[in-house]
Amino acid sequence: MTGPVTDAPSRAIWDALYAEGNHAPIAPYTDIIAFLARSFARDGQGRKVLEIGCGTAQNLLFANWSMGFEVYGVDYSETAITQARAQFRGKGLSYGALEVADATRLDFPDSHFDAVVERGAAQHNRLAVARAILAEMRRVLKPGGVLCCSLAAEGHFLFGQGTHLGEGDFFNGEHDGTRHFFSRRDVLDLFAGMEITRWMLHSRQDVPGNRMVEQYHVVEARKPA
Ligand SMILES: C[S@@+](CC[C@H](N)C(=O)[O-])C[C@H]1O[C@@H](n2cnc3c(N)ncnc32)[C@H](O)[C@@H]1O
Known part of the structure; x- marks a missing residue:
C-alpha cells in the first residue's frame, strides 16, 4: 500500500463512540x-453531493429530505454507516450510497459530484492524511463543482493536548484520537489550485467559564472549470 494511511487507533475510537451512542x-x-x-x-434536485466522514449522516439526511439532493456518504466507522442507513430507512428516504470507506481512497469516478463536503473529518487525521483526503475530494468533484471543509484551528481548546505526533498533529486518547490543528498556512497549502470562495474562522466561547472552546476554519472552494 502506498501513500499516507489512516491510523487504526482513531478508527477504533470512532467506532466505539458510535457504538456507545455518544455521537x-x-x-x-x-x-x-x-x-x-x-x-x-436551495435547489438540490438533480444534484449529487458527497460527504466524507459522514458519521450517522444527519447532514445528508437534511440535504436529501429538505433540499432534494441525491446523497452519498463514506465513513471508516462501520457502526456509523449502519446507523446512517437506518436513519434513511426509518424515514423511508433513499440515498445514492452510504459506504464504509477510508476517505483517502474513494471508490467513485473522477469528476462525479456537484458538491463534496466534510465537517470535522479531515481534521481527525495527521496533516499528510488530510492532504490525501482533500486530493480525493477534489478528484471526485466535477470541474466548477464546490467543496466545503470544517477544520480545527490552532485556537481550539484541545490544541496541544495528548501526544505530539508532528507539527500541529496530536493523538488524544481521552478525546477522539488523532487531530490536526490547521494554521492559516496549512489551509492555503491544502486549497492551492482551487478558488477559495469563502473562509471564516469560527470561534465558540464558553461565556460563564470565560474560555475559548472550539475554533474552526470553515472553507468553501470551487474546482477550476
Ligand atoms: C466529528 S465526526 C463528524 C461526523 C459528521 N461529518 C457530522 O458532521 O456529524 C468525524 C467523522 O469522520 C470520520 N473519519 C475520520 N477520519 C476518516 C477517514 N480517514 N476516512 C473515513 N472517515 C473518517 C469518523 O469516523 C467520524 O465519523
Whole structure:
C-alpha cells in the first residue's frame, strides 16, 4: 500500500463512540447546510453531493429530505454507516450510497459530484492524511463543482493536548484520537489550485467559564472549470 494511511487507533475510537451512542444523530450542521443552500439556491434536485466522514449522516439526511439532493456518504466507522442507513430507512428516504470507506481512497469516478463536503473529518487525521483526503475530494468533484471543509484551528481548546505526533498533529486518547490543528498556512497549502470562495474562522466561547472552546476554519472552494 502506498501513500499516507489512516491510523487504526482513531478508527477504533470512532467506532466505539458510535457504538456507545455518544455521537448519536441529533441535527445537521448549519455550516454545511448553509453552504449547500448558498451554492445551489436551495435547489438540490438533480444534484449529487458527497460527504466524507459522514458519521450517522444527519447532514445528508437534511440535504436529501429538505433540499432534494441525491446523497452519498463514506465513513471508516462501520457502526456509523449502519446507523446512517437506518436513519434513511426509518424515514423511508433513499440515498445514492452510504459506504464504509477510508476517505483517502474513494471508490467513485473522477469528476462525479456537484458538491463534496466534510465537517470535522479531515481534521481527525495527521496533516499528510488530510492532504490525501482533500486530493480525493477534489478528484471526485466535477470541474466548477464546490467543496466545503470544517477544520480545527490552532485556537481550539484541545490544541496541544495528548501526544505530539508532528507539527500541529496530536493523538488524544481521552478525546477522539488523532487531530490536526490547521494554521492559516496549512489551509492555503491544502486549497492551492482551487478558488477559495469563502473562509471564516469560527470561534465558540464558553461565556460563564470565560474560555475559548472550539475554533474552526470553515472553507468553501470551487474546482477550476
Ligand atoms: C466529528 S465526526 C463528524 C461526523 C459528521 N461529518 C457530522 O458532521 O456529524 C468525524 C467523522 O469522520 C470520520 N473519519 C475520520 N477520519 C476518516 C477517514 N480517514 N476516512 C473515513 N472517515 C473518517 C469518523 O469516523 C467520524 O465519523
